[in-house]
Amino acid sequence: MTDTAPHPRPARSAGRELKEKGLFEAARAVFAEEGFKGATTAEIARRAGVPKANLHYYFPTKEALYRAVTEEILTDWLAAASSFDEKDDPKEAITAYIGAKMDLARADPLGSRIWASEILRGAPVIKDFLETTLAEWIASREAIMRRWIEAGKIRPLEPRYFFYMIWATTQHYADFEDQIRALNGGVPLSDEQFQKAKAQVVDTILHGITPL
Amino acid sequence: MTDTAPHPRPARSAGRELKEKGLFEAARAVFAEEGFKGATTAEIARRAGVPKANLHYYFPTKEALYRAVTEEILTDWLAAASSFDEKDDPKEAITAYIGAKMDLARADPLGSRIWASEILRGAPVIKDFLETTLAEWIASREAIMRRWIEAGKIRPLEPRYFFYMIWATTQHYADFEDQIRALNGGVPLSDEQFQKAKAQVVDTILHGITPL
DNA sequence: GATGGATTTGACCAAGTGGTCAATTCACGT
DNA sequence: ACGTGAATTGACCACTTGGTCAAATCCATC
Incomplete structure (x- = not known):
């Protein structure tokens, strides 16, 4: 007024x-x-x-528009990644991280698909991000996981391949949404189905790395 | 002569x-x-x-060429899938299946990438395959897994989401090969690294579904 | 209501695009 | 050597592509 x-x-x-x-x-x-x-x-x-x-x-140019789009995606990716660091306990950290990645795949499947498409064509635009920021991210989280392994909190494994499994599985729900839909009677996963899938991913991976 | x-x-x-x-x-x-x-x-x-x-x-036409290419890929996919049926024991069947999928991703990354790209654009060419052959495949294997669950051989889970995890993880090594290379110091995974990754995927998933 | 920068847009262009075609060359049976 | 169908290819075409540009229109300010 x-x-x-x-x-x-x-x-x-x-x-x-x-x-x-x-x-x-x-x-x-x-x-x-x-x-x-x-x-x-x-x-x-x-x-x-x-x-x-x-x-x-x-x-x-078309490429300027594309670069603007990809930059936002990298930001979102890092935001989800930060949930890994919020807990000291392996189970809590991994649960939070998988949950965040699954939620991101659900909330922004387009972002995940653009990322996938960018990698498929050789990652010309985000190669630098992969080689610097992402490489550093995984290196430092690898160190964290090795400490957990030494402390006997999780089974011994190569942390990198563990992260690949999380990335692959969570992003699959965005990148292959059309395939999942086709296998789901032609309809997208409902919220309940997705929550169940999310819980199962967390559960299976957590069990997969928990010492006997 | x-x-x-x-x-x-x-x-x-x-x-x-x-x-x-x-x-x-x-x-x-x-x-x-x-x-x-x-x-x-x-x-x-x-x-x-x-x-x-x-x-x-x-x-x-370009599309005829593309269809020829995709058809071969679907054949290869089904061939790898058959390794799931060669054993009655869950652990053996799943180990064989993951191994076959990992080997396929390693031997023919292009096929995996074409598949991924096809799904990303809405699967116009293989939609029929997804809705019929693939849907039937997963439905019948789902039944097998439910029997394993009832027999207490594996932990209770939704078989579909379990297969998605296997597909996602194994195909990741083909589809995201460029990303993996970037995170591997710019060089592709060596055969030893790949074998280790394969073993870890099998190991983690198997542990993930084995009852306590 | 005049000024001037920000915005809008139809018309246009050079470089590709998938695909065609007629003319040529090839390889083989006679 | 010759005839014949298969295979090869340079030239071409209608259409689409990313991008340009100058002319028009807006709109906050004076």
Whole structure:
């Protein structure tokens, strides 16, 4: 009320952000379905409901748009990864981490699919992330797990392959959603089914690494 | 020596099959890297070392070539799957199956990647396979596992989600090979590393489902 | 209501795209 | 040597691609 100019500059900025968001989300969907090369700027613009020339006003090139999309995905990945560090107890940490990864796969399957598609084509855009940030992440968590192993808290194993199993299994529910749907009578997993799957993944892996 | 006509008709046929094979293999590589839409017939022809027009002599359309490639992959998949049925004991059956899937991922990563790429784009070509052959396969193996559960041979679990875990984990070593390489100091897993990974996958999953 | 930068967009372009085709070359039986 | 069908391929085509651009339109400010 006291503000006589509710959106003097924000108006422009907000409009811009909204349109940019629309293009961004449309791009996520198309990149997830078609991959980087298969995606077309025309299709992205069409889904966002703007002329193609307008897309190029907000994002100079298809690759710039793609890079913006991937960056957000890496951020989300790291956020989920942080749940591994919140507990000192192996079971709690692993349970939290698997849960976070499963929830992310459920909440943002497109992100997971874009990641998968990016790896499949040789990871040209995120290669640096893999070689630096991700490599450091897994190295330090590997050290943590080795301490757990030495303390007899979990069975001896190669931590890397353990993480691969978690990544593969959790991301499978996003990347292969269409296959899972086909095997589920043509309908997507319900929330109950997904929760059960999540519990089973946690349960099986936890049992798999618990000492006798 | 006795045969004065070493390749009278076989020559033609063999030449044809060889060229077809070359195109087929080139297509596998390009489809695996770029996906169906991203792959170009020009690139496939270039890798096979033949003019593009020649490709269309052997395979009328890009999609016909793609279908030929996918059909072989489904055959390989089923062959690996049969190893599940060779043993009556759960541990032996699952060990054999995981081993076969891991070996397939190692021997033919391209096939696994084409499958993944096909699912990512909505499985237009193999949807029928998923809904019929694969659905039947998992349904009957689900029944087998339920019997094992009732007999107390394995812990109670939802067989479907168990198979998803196996598929995800084993295929991960093919589909995410580039990521694994990046996390392995830039070099692919050696044979020893891969064998160790395979053993650990078997071991963890087996422990994960073995009753206390 | 005039100014000027931000935004919008139809028209356009050079470079690919999957696919065709007619002309040529090949390999074999005669 | 010759005839014939299989195989090869350069040239071509209609269409799509990512990206450009100049002209139009908006809209906060003065």
